[in-house]
Amino acid sequence: MAIRERLSGNEAMAVAMKQINPDVVAAFPITPSTEVPQYFSTFVANGQVDTEFVPVESEHSAMSACIGAQAAGGRAMTATSANGLALMWECLYIAACSRLPIVLACVNRTLSGPLNIHNDHSDSMGARDSGWIQIYSENCQEAYDNMLMANRIGEHPDVLLPVMVCQDGFITSHAIENLDLVEDDKVKAFVGEYNPEEYLLNRENPIAVGPLDHFTHCFEHKRQQAQAMMDAKKVVIEVSAEFEKLTGRSYGLFEEYNAEGAEACVVVLNSTAGTAKYVADQYKAQGKKVAVFKPRLYRPFPVDEIAEVLAKYKAIAIMDKAESFNAAGGPLFTDFTSALYAKGVFGPKVINYIYGLGGRDVKTDDIEVVFNKTLEIAATGKVDTVFNYLGVRE
Secondary structure, three states, X not given: OOEEEEEEHHHHHHHHHHHHOOOXXXXXXXXXXXXXXXXXXXXXXXXXXXOEEEEOOOHHHHHHHHHHXXXXXXXXXXXXXXXXXXXXXXXXXXXXXXXXXXXXXXXXXXXXXXXXXXXXXXXXXXXXXXXXXXXXXXXXXXXXXXXXXXXXXXXXXOOOOOEEEXXXXXXXXXXXXXXXXXXXXXXXXXXOOOOOOOOOOOOOOOOOOOOOOOOOOHHXXXXXXXXXHHHHHHHHHHHXXXXXXXXXXXXXXXXXXXXXXXXXXXXXXXXXXXXXXXXXXXXXXXXXXXXXXXXXXXXXXXHHHXXXXXXXXXXXXXXXXXXXXXXXXXXXXXXXXXXXXXXXXXXXXXXEEEEOHHHOOOOHHHHHHHHHHHHHHHHHOOOOOOEEXXXXXX
């Protein structure tokens, strides 16, 4: 029987970590992710876990400690946001190429500069090609559930890659919602123990982690890493199906909402998807149908499945809460349009909106602007501007 509880997104992530009881948690505080290790440290102090909690001097040190712990054969976890993730940058690549399935709770916040503590996706989007699996969460329940699945995904022998679970800073990280928690014993049975075949403290099979890797082997190692990312997609599907049997909560590579009969579709990540669903319901009541497509798994990018699903729409608006500064669109936009093109899907007209940078509030009437434009394009087939900004004072 599920445990009904009221938790914020940060506390939900910390509770998931408590139930998993990792060997090491190393962390440094940064708004808005500070509460995750803060809550977890109380579980350590109260004896509710036997984790080695390492309060380090920087986020670079936090990821370095996690790399050392995971390479030694332990299960390591951490949390960070924005500039903290940026300070980890070189270590993110090292963790991924070393095939260390560390789990990181990323509480999305604007990456400076200018200095700003509020939510957008510039931090995790900047790290999207670092070799980490990326999973995004619309609400507190999803943040909790995704944390429970992350170790199973990353530690799978076909994967062995680190996993980043993302949620929106303040919007969900500090919002209190009703959640259904899984019982501790069921979490432990679902996640299981971490028993790597190769690790530094195994005297019977000595290995090196992070050695100099010249052109004689580096390319092959990168190819193996890329294959692991490709294989991660099927593992995400398998683990999500098993999680559904445990909890009744269904997760896929993405969620398609209000799709039946819709010719227009809006693609949006994380908490704004909830606002978009609300507006979609209002429009449906008025006889106007707009689908909402919410990516869950962003790395690896499920090209085949996305192209197949989006091919049926006449118009698609892709919303990016991050700027790529490439004068051609945001990160979601360029990935989605590349997927459609690569799979020969040329029917839908696709436009892009950059929105919510620096925590700019996104209201229902902002979403209505996107819905109305997408419906107009679906009806006329005409696109005036592909690249747009939403809610900015020009």
